[in-house]
Amino acid sequence: MDHDDDTLVLLAPRARDTYEFIRHFFARHGRAPLLTEIAAGLGIRSKGTAHRYVQALAEAGLIEQRRGRHRGIRLREHTSATTLPLLGRIAAGRPIEAIPDEDCVDLSQFFMGPGRFILRVQGDSMVEAGILDGDMVVVERCETPADGDIVVALIDNEEATLKYLRRNRDGSITLVPANARLAPVTYNAERLRIQGVVVGQLRSYR
């Protein structure tokens, strides 16, 4: 685990570029790139140089080489990395579009932060906001949420609930579920304690 992280750190910048390119190429084409394709992807003309980077990756243990073979690179996946390639946008009616700008998502950067924790959601009160029963939400402790935030609210120090927050003119607060079958409820500010704001949501299908 740490070993893998270290390995990535050890790579020279261009070697890392090479690794990223190879991963993207695999994800997009389902096969290994040629050295000339790697070179073109890196914007260089020498396949010899590209080969040097490939060797560096092999020594670092990130890939395997079937030496001599055309397209002989094999990815050795390591599970502890925290970045996945962001391949593109999927829409109705279009092939997968490449996204040149943001080409990688770092899960730790995406969700980590001071004072954050995870809650597993039970119930359907937020289904229409795309938060389903069994999902996990990343919550950041926050005393002063903004209007419209999804918050974890403690009512009368007894019930905790996940709802949209709406501040009213008279100082009271309305908790609005995202479910047409449930009604918003208004509380005096004293009865509520906001425990945090939802900053992210995640779900696993496996």
Added chain:
Amino acid sequence: MDHDDDTLVLLAPRARDTYEFIRHFFARHGRAPLLTEIAAGLGIRSKGTAHRYVQALAEAGLIEQRRGRHRGIRLREHTSATTLPLLGRIAAGRPIEAIPDEDCVDLSQFFMGPGRFILRVQGDSMVEAGILDGDMVVVERCETPADGDIVVALIDNEEATLKYLRRNRDGSITLVPANARLAPVTYNAERLRIQGVVVGQLRSYR
């Protein structure tokens, strides 16, 4: 750790600044800074001076140096910043329940895996499955998805789309959207190429 605190006390103020800068740089860029970047970060012009601080940190045991190498600094205390505490379950009508068993969620273990990538979702075809416009889905390359999986399907090598997969008796395949306003469509197996199965989904509210 105590060790670190003790060590930190021994450091000169600017050496401590250097350490902080290096840690931040790692957190933000995922790699070591150059001496000139350290110098710039400290507001000084001499990379020689920056190097002196780096050496002090190495002697204090806070970092390791791969001498001579570009970006050769390695942090000793490797913060595995991919786990968040799983506080409990939030339900309608109950305080937050503590969960004694699984008390931590490792985001990388949650989503990482061989042959996975991320797509940003555009459109509403899967809203009723809790996948909204702008969400990201984690996709695993898989040629033989199971019935009922959410898949990335390429139709006629032209359109990529995100739908539920339903296999029919006659070998044809029906792609079922999770949106009442859209109708399922059935295709001959030859027209479809399944590019992957959705294994996870994530959303950021920030």
Added chain:
DNA sequence: ATTGAAAGTTCTCATAAAGTTCTCTATCCT
């Protein structure tokens, strides 16, 4: 099987950039 184009491998060379070591100088503090 043969064969030739294309791909992989191994080199060397050149150069820009980075790391290392050093000296000189100026503060600040006790």
Added chain:
DNA sequence: AGGATAGAGAACTTTATGAGAACTTTCAAT
């Protein structure tokens, strides 16, 4: 005064990177 801390910058060594030549191997068409 003397030591610790700081910054500047010169001089030197090493690394990272790219180009490309020369060679070997693979692969597919014949």
